[in-house]
Amino acid sequence: MTQNTPPGWDGILDDGETILWQGRPDGAILFRPANIMPAIFGLLFAGFALFWMIMASMAGGIFWMAGLLHFFVGIGIAGGGLVRDAWVRRHTYYSLSTKRAFIATDLPWVGRSLRHVAVTQDVTINATGDGLTTIVFGREEITVRGKNGTRKRKVDIGFERLADADTVLRHLRTIEKASK
Numbered sequence: 082m083t084q085n086t087p088p089g090w091d092g093i094l095d096d097g098e099t100i101l102w103q104g105r106p107d108g109a110i111l112f113r114p115a116n117i118m119p120a121i122f123g124l125l126f127a128g129f130a131l132f133w134m135i136m137a138s139m140a141g142g143i144f145w146m147a148g149l150l151h152f153f154v155g156i157g158i159a160g161g162g163l164v165r166d167a168w169v170r171r172h173t174y175y176s177l178s179t180k181r182a183f184i185a186t187d188l189p190w191v192g193r194s195l196r197h198v199a200v201t202q203d204v205t206i207n208a209t210g211d212g213l214t215t216i217v218f219g220r221e222e223i224t225v226r227g228k229n230g231t232r233k234r235k236v237d238i239g240f241e242r243l244a245d246a247d248t249v250l251r252h253l254r255t256i257e258k259a260s261k
Contacts, residue, residue, distance in 0.1 A: 093195070098178050101252045107213050107242040108171035116162045123159025127152050175240045177252050179259075182218060182240070198238055201260040206253050207239075214246030215239060218253065 087100055094100075112120075130151035137145035169186065176183040181197045198204070198219045207217045217239035225234050243249060 093183075094178060095180065098180050100176055100178050101256075102175075102177040102249055104175050104240070104243060104245060104249070106170040106173055106175070106240065107244065108167050109242075110163050110167045112163060113166075119162050120159045123155045123157070123161075125155070126158060127155025130155055170241060173241075175243075177249060177256075179256060182253075184238070184240070196238070200253060200256045202257055204257065206250070206257070208246060208250060210242070210246075213242040213244060215241045216243065216246055216249055216253070 087103070090100065130148045134145045134148035134152065137148065169188065172186055172188050174185040174187070176185070177200075181199050183195060183197045185193070185195045187193045200218065204218050208214050209217070217237040219238035220235045221238050222233050222235050224231050240246075240249060
């Protein structure tokens with residue numbers, strides 16, 4: 082460990098490996114194309130529950146309150162994906178060492194996790210976005226459960242929504258060249 086290495090990296094970094102950069106993604110709520118169908122379904126579900134509650138309230142009594150659960154479930158479906166993605170980004174930390182890229186999460190009720198990807202000449206680095214840039218430097222195969230069983234799906238691994246992506250890209254290119 083060198084003097085420049087932040088505390089907490091004992092046993093994680095290899096000999097001679099040092100931290101070059103650390104940062105966090107932007108935690109803003111985003112509306113992405115993957116959120117369109119759940120949002121439509123959730124709003125329709127909540128809308129029907131609201132209509133039902135209005136009609137039930139006209140009959141008098143408190144029976145209309147039975148629709149509250151359905152209303153809030155619909156709102157949760159409509160906005161859950163938006164809020165969940167932002168929540169995860171707000172609890173995510175990125176580090177780049179002289180050999181690897183690290184993605185750490187510290188999610189309440191889930192716990193901590195640390196993933197790393199070796200940065201070598203074989204890694205393809207892609208940067209997308211304007212203003213806030215996402216840098217993808219790997220793909221990972223995950224197992225997704227569905228109603229018809231499980232299936233494999235590839236997902237991108239990288240640093241999402243960075244304000245200082247130029248610095249990270251310079252470091253990644255330098256690491257990539259040094260691994261040749």
